[in-house]
Amino acid sequence: MRGLMQSSSINLVSLLEHASRWHGNQEVVSNTVEGGMHRQTYRETWQRTAQLGNALAELGVKKGDRIGTMAWNTYRHLESWFAIMGRGAVAHTLNPRLFPEQLIYIVNHAEDQIILVDLTFVPLIQALADKLPTLKHVIVMTGPEHMPDDLPDNWHCYESLLEGRAQSCEWEQVDGDDASSLCYTSGTTGNPKGVLYSHISNVLHAYGATSKDAMNVGSADRVMMVVPMFHANSWGLAFGLPMVGARMVMPGPHMDGASMAAMLNDERCNFAAAVPTVWSMLLDHLRSTGGSLPDLKEVVIGGSAAPRSMIEAFDKEFDVAVLHAWGMTEMSPLGTVNRVSGSMPLPAGPDEAYDLSCKQGRVPFGVDMEIVDDDHNTLPHDGQTFGRLLVRGPWIVERYYGETESALDENGWFDTGDIATIDEYGFMNITDRAKDVIKSGGEWISSADLENAAIAHPDVALAACIGATHPKWDERPVLLVQMAEGKNLDAGSILTLLAEQFARWQLPDAILPVDSIPLTATGKIDKKPLRAEYQNYLLDNPS
């Protein structure tokens, strides 16, 4: 027996329509690619989105077509998403930080028909264009006064396309399960894999992400959406903020400390979301200029783990609370947010509170998680035992785009590839990537914990820990360190520091200097070349 409600009326374009109808005067503020601030309301955003929707129809966009975007967070990128999805097409975000070969693979795998591109990335798309056989049109997201010369005929000016068109649009009929958007993950091995979101999965995600124990945003909030729409969907804020009618503030390409501080204060943002590197730049800028953040109350930090020193700095120096969050492209992306739960004792003091803040947090309804050992046995939620982190729920991937096989195990769980603990109040703490955890004589040692402890040493710039093959213990930790400018390795002092936090059997068997720790295209430590070089170090250099 089926319910008799209007459930099929759910679709993503209605989020922006809602913002236009019920929060029509609310502002969408963008720092532009061309320079200068741009302000428009949700109502104007909706009208311009309709104009773009009409233009896309004329360019032949049909339901289910994949349409790429390579752009910073601005009003035009926002309009593009909603216009593409409103046409029933699939908005495919391209991450400009990927290697050209990965981009070519991704665009061709998705068979993108059109790419909307910011001025910044015009040279990049120009260089790739003749390797993209499905690409019919490129739309440059700028006005005619900024259009580069000598572009081919199938390159269009965004503002010229909108000019004079109707400000309402007959949107395509979609139902909740229709595909809305596509984002590829860039793993360190194999080809990128596409996650194909649906209208309903994104709507549910937006509700969960904005809920009180997660980001807790409403129409009175002024939110700086720093995390890029091309990187894990701006953590759902591009949908969540119109959903609740919050003021949207977007940095465009300007994510340096000075620009961030100016926007946060000029727009009186009380909430913001970004990755740790952006926040580092902001903190550095504020300290060097003696700046403050009078309106900012909370920041969400995700993408990679927020160092405890950053959490403390925000609180002690700027009176801003840090909400640690965790997710992944396969999870739309939100998995957990760290807010104190109502059914737990409050932390006894600031130190306990900071300890708690370092964990990745709790799940909203819509995400379930579990930790298991290598034999798939469920492990206790005691905050100590760590295991492979599994997730499931309506906004988590079922299978990758173009694949016929499910990405899930037989119980419907998706393996995140992370190793984590969960405590009795539901706080999850990632201790390592599964491929990085060191399996020493049947016990697991977290490579990430050792790395984090090592970089607290003032002379260490970066650290990477691998499990080197050991004749007796299978694997033992070897710590590779990139020293700070002008510093030399003193392994003894690093070991002394580590011994304060780790049991003797968890300490590395060797600490070795390297000139530079290799990084992936998205700025994460790439352990592959290090493993190639140091895997047999302990066999070759027995102690």
Place this chain on the structure above:
Amino acid sequence: MRGLMQSSSINLVSLLEHASRWHGNQEVVSNTVEGGMHRQTYRETWQRTAQLGNALAELGVKKGDRIGTMAWNTYRHLESWFAIMGRGAVAHTLNPRLFPEQLIYIVNHAEDQIILVDLTFVPLIQALADKLPTLKHVIVMTGPEHMPDDLPDNWHCYESLLEGRAQSCEWEQVDGDDASSLCYTSGTTGNPKGVLYSHISNVLHAYGATSKDAMNVGSADRVMMVVPMFHANSWGLAFGLPMVGARMVMPGPHMDGASMAAMLNDERCNFAAAVPTVWSMLLDHLRSTGGSLPDLKEVVIGGSAAPRSMIEAFDKEFDVAVLHAWGMTEMSPLGTVNRVSGSMPLPAGPDEAYDLSCKQGRVPFGVDMEIVDDDHNTLPHDGQTFGRLLVRGPWIVERYYGETESALDENGWFDTGDIATIDEYGFMNITDRAKDVIKSGGEWISSADLENAAIAHPDVALAACIGATHPKWDERPVLLVQMAEGKNLDAGSILTLLAEQFARWQLPDAILPVDSIPLTATGKIDKKPLRAEYQNYLLDNPS
């Protein structure tokens, strides 16, 4: 092209599973039918729900079966909902305040197989049972020590059914569009009509109802859920509170002022939801005993309009903010909640704030609304113009249970039967029921506005205004008043009071005393008999 996410994993039983897994120690507190407070955790609630789910399977409950409940808000009613829906069956709430003929019609129309009933209503179901041919079993929601004697063999004791059963259950596979629950509306004309909710419509509704601009509840909130589960689904709180892990406090049958005050204060509730009559009893009790509400911060008032005097009393006397809300069974039920919007100027002072609070409020994402005239033309959102209030969205009815025709107009709108204004910030204000609005010479006069103004007169107990037939103006207002105990009608002083708020052409042509204003089964004014008596009053008594 379909999205490739796990969207089909949405179902309602997972709400309680989520609460059990992630807010397992959070309490569910009930004032019981038998007497005394009962406390259990979400984890225990989930285990008991599984036991009931196993019992229902043994009683032969199959996917799609309709299972009735006639019960107060207690842990057993909560368990019953989730167990029924977890079995893939349809939880059909029966309102004990309906007339027996309506109940017989409803149970037979729904073809309920089982009814779970509180001790309070055992005599009622006993009296009806032989007119309910589909009814196979009755489950009395109590322990063996309280079971009435001499019940037939197919009447079971709830606690005895649970006893010794497994605390986990193989729940039925459902998808989002499967029916979950059923509630009949009790109009004043025609047979009651059933609204058949789905798993997805209720999940979306729970997200919307708990969102920051709506009820704004999270795991740290302690919520008194007074509004009955049998009356418009407890405004979604039976789903919303487990969704966010809030403490649930339920009054059972004890909704008198003294019991309410004790529970609110003993359980340190900061939030509560109830209809105006319950709040009246609470305010009376607190005033007569000199009581206070130290923990309560916000109350949601809906079901019928909250008088301004009540909104002021909560604020001035008890420092509690009133959130006016509006909805209907056909809307799951939540339509609007009155919270100041972030994109509007704040009210200039307390009087403006109270004026604003008297409106029914704004829509969360998931509800769209419009006002139209009799020719379906859209009317301006200026806070002045009133028209028929239309709604649409994923948790709004598409068609009634058993009907083949849509309940919507050709644009997908559902006509609420209310007359309302909408202001430029989206605040909706109901001015009348469509059938009650008085059409005088082409202009509309709100009967409800006249009634509300009249009951502000100290001598008036109740007032009902009808549109009496008039030879020149088609209809003119006639105000019927039930005087307070021992008071006699002074029409002049009422007219003087009304003249402060209404234009001359809006004032009633006659003010007449009646012994008692007739009420419907659910306590609303029933104008049908009044119209029968007074429709021709102005023709028979020309002025």
